[in-house]
Amino acid sequence: MRLDLDRIRAARRVIDPVYLDSPLYRCEPLERALGCRIGVKLETANPVRSFKGRGTELVVHGLAERGERAAVCASAGNLGQALALSGRPRGIDVTVVASRSAPAAKLDRIQAFGARLELVDGDFELARSHAAELAKQRGVRLVEDSLDVETCEGAATIGLELAESGPFDAVLIALGGGALATGVGHVLKSLAPGTEVIAIQPERAPAMARSWRERRVVTTDSADTIADGVAGRFPIPEVLDDLLQVVDDAVLVRETSIIAGMRLFLEQAGLVVEPSAALGLAAILEDRDRFAGRHVATIVCGSNVDLAAYRGWLSA
């Protein structure tokens, strides 16, 4: 296990407080719709509208300490925004490599926060390999989401906040590269071992969940989901190793359930969320009996959506 509780606690002193102590509150209209008690952990009320700032603050702090002045990352859109914004006040020259098919809202904001944007004609995995080449060519730091332990430690600070506010019977966590699930899972297993840690991935981008189930890296040929933030195909072995230690279940959900979850957030909670943030509600919708009457927390990990696409999903 690469994660350490003392380091995660220390991370709170480095991260800009604007990302910490995010709201956590009951939403009774959602509860009535879903048949269980729901705590909403809202990671969207900050300058980058996702939880990624917690990790990039740590990454950039480390870069600055070592006197490094540049970094490259691949991003589905949220990491890039957060790295750009964390890097800006410290004069870090950030380049973000992303898929041309990433949401325009995310790509626009990466540039608006001052990063250079490089687009690839392919999916997130192509962006990852291109970012690695670019970093090597330039001799600068490659920031790798979920592999770089700071990205997991940043996400893990959400776990500290959940552990303080619980106890919860179950915590529902979007599963992509694995930083959020391993980070939060590690803290909960340490501080609230009675809480079931459930990671959720779209069935159309199931690589990490399948890897968890088979206890070995399973790759997929495609990752075709509206939940762009979790659409990887090549799980990272080190992250899978950690995930196997801290996650109790890895669940796959249908696209229609993700959309139903987004609709519930809007209609019952007044929240616009991106698809990845609705994975938890999707899991409840697909297995109501499992959660009936239990006290569940779900992490609303991001709200960066293209509104036109969002309206299309919800009106379909």
Added chain:
Amino acid sequence: MRLDLDRIRAARRVIDPVYLDSPLYRCEPLERALGCRIGVKLETANPVRSFKGRGTELVVHGLAERGERAAVCASAGNLGQALALSGRPRGIDVTVVASRSAPAAKLDRIQAFGARLELVDGDFELARSHAAELAKQRGVRLVEDSLDVETCEGAATIGLELAESGPFDAVLIALGGGALATGVGHVLKSLAPGTEVIAIQPERAPAMARSWRERRVVTTDSADTIADGVAGRFPIPEVLDDLLQVVDDAVLVRETSIIAGMRLFLEQAGLVVEPSAALGLAAILEDRDRFAGRHVATIVCGSNVDLAAYRGWLSA
């Protein structure tokens, strides 16, 4: 001045922490759209989706201390939800009187939180007089928003949080009955006297703003605005007295500007807000020069909207 800084500080110890320390963050896409630096003070990420819980926690604490078991209030919708939810765990029997034309989403949730709902065929002022009668008949406490100092003190705790995070050049506050503007204004005038305190009301429900300008109570025959949360016609003299001491300007805005503000919150910040919460952005939109380059905070005071009405406004 009925407000006292020590009492407001003490209020923080009584209010459920779920309402305190709400997010305050820069939103750069909004800044680019508006030409000034914007701090979003988000009062919607809590169980009642408005700032009213801060005040009702104090009200109900006082009721419980005196052994009172029932309360009646008139509400445009948000106070009623908050009073119902604050009263429930303490066994307070809450009756809310509201206009039949209040948003259905607000009325439904008042009942869902366990309050009795009485509807009147008329506007908020009729609900107020009916609530007063009802309380007298029953011999129970009438909770009067803005007149009862706890409602102002609760709102004022937002001012403490803004004063800690500033300095701001200006703070934009929705003006209805006046609890929010007098409470936040009092704290800012005490702790951040350089901050301009601006209260904003719809020009179609201008009673309190006109009263402020004329330094005497001015009533209106109608209050016909989509901003249902601030649509009073009969300002309370004691509240006006306080408002005159702590507000630097009272601005009136058009309905079209309120809608434009709501649209900006959705498109640039990913936030669904109710019309009252967009009054601050409406004020900037109507007078960009006044705010150009300044550091402004705006309080997003609620997100309880009927989605059908919301969609209608934004598509018009």
